[in-house]
Amino acid sequence: MSGVPNLCIIMPAYNEEKRIGKTIDSFSSYFENLRRSGVLEYKILIVINKSTDSTESIVKQYQKKNANISYLNLPRKGKGYAVIEGFKYALKEKSDLIGFVDADLATPPESFYFLIRNMKSLDGTIASRYIKGSVVRPKQLKRRIIASRMFNAVIRAMLVMPYRDTQCGAKLFRREVVKSILPSLAFSQYAFDVDILYNARKKGFIIKEVPTTWSHKGNEKINFLKAGPFMVLSILRLRLLNSPLKVFIRAYDNLIGFIPRG
Numbered sequence: 001m002s003g004v005p006n007l008c009i010i011m012p013a014y015n016e017e018k019r020i021g022k023t024i025d026s027f028s029s030y031f032e033n034l035r036r037s038g039v040l041e042y043k044i045l046i047v048i049n050k051s052t053d054s055t056e057s058i059v060k061q062y063q064k065k066n067a068n069i070s071y072l073n074l075p076r077k078g079k080g081y082a083v084i085e086g087f088k089y090a091l092k093e094k095s096d097l098i099g100f101v102d103a104d105l106a107t108p109p110e111s112f113y114f115l116i117r118n119m120k121s122l123d124g125t126i127a128s129r130y131i132k133g134s135v136v137r138p139k140q141l142k143r144r145i146i147a148s149r150m151f152n153a154v155i156r157a158m159l160v161m162p163y164r165d166t167q168c169g170a171k172l173f174r175r176e177v178v179k180s181i182l183p184s185l186a187f188s189q190y191a192f193d194v195d196i197l198y199n200a201r202k203k204g205f206i207i208k209e210v211p212t213t214w215s216h217k218g219n220e221k222i223n224f225l226k227a228g229p230f231m232v233l234s235i236l237r238l239r240l241l242n243s244p245l246k247v248f249i250r251a252y253d254n255l256i257g258f259i260p261r262g
Helices: 020-038 053-064 079-094 109-117 140-157 175-184 193-200 224-241 244-255
Strands: 006-013 041-049 069-074 097-101 124-128 134-136 170-174 208-212 214-217
Touching: 006 020, 006 079, 020 041, 020 053, 020 109, 041 053, 041 079, 053 069, 069 079, 079 097, 079 175, 079 193, 097 109, 097 175, 109 170, 109 208, 109 214, 134 193, 140 193, 140 224, 170 175, 170 193, 175 193, 193 208, 193 224, 224 244
Parallel strands: 006 041, 006 097, 041 069, 124 208, 134 214
Antiparallel strands: 097 170, 124 170
8 A cells, every 4th residue: 555545434324314414524524634634535435225214315415515425325234234335335446444434423533543543554453442542431331231241252252353342333444354355254234243353364364453432322223132142143153154064054044044144
């Protein structure tokens, strides 16, 4: 990568008419200042994901104001599916750095830029709410923290990964990481973030957790208490796919056929 980096920020957006305008305002203003200062070039890609509200019309208005804003409108939902399509777009655009962030502004633009500043010789950086230096406002509910810690324990045990927070919605990778792992990604919902990190580590890429500032916005699209069993079963399936027992994956899918992966 020579000269200033060319960044693509992917924002999956499912029925985000109440929040997407503020998020685009914040990110476009922040990264436009960096572009004008010669720090980087950027593209913000909103991936509208089977929305039934006014998300698309709002995004179109911002696109008219800033040529660095683009969008896709997909006929199918699932955050992972949206990010995968965003990855494909970013690769075609020859982006050097490719990342994604939630559309609710839980991660502010300066925290996303912190991922870039910490990239250095790494292959990827991911925002973490559970390491020293992170700031979470307001504090998360205890039941959510407990559910998150239990899920993380399952990930560590089954996949032997060191990360304390795989689910925070801000991640950044070099182009070669995305290009390498894209054909291997098998999940588009509950285990998507873990799938990315597992495949990146499996291929020898070095991904580091970075402290972040994160704010709880409410109105989550996933109920962790209800989704918990699906998330655990998805991790188990990912482990089977990457083990000598993968020959039994068809039998597993027939037995546990209710896990939504699309």
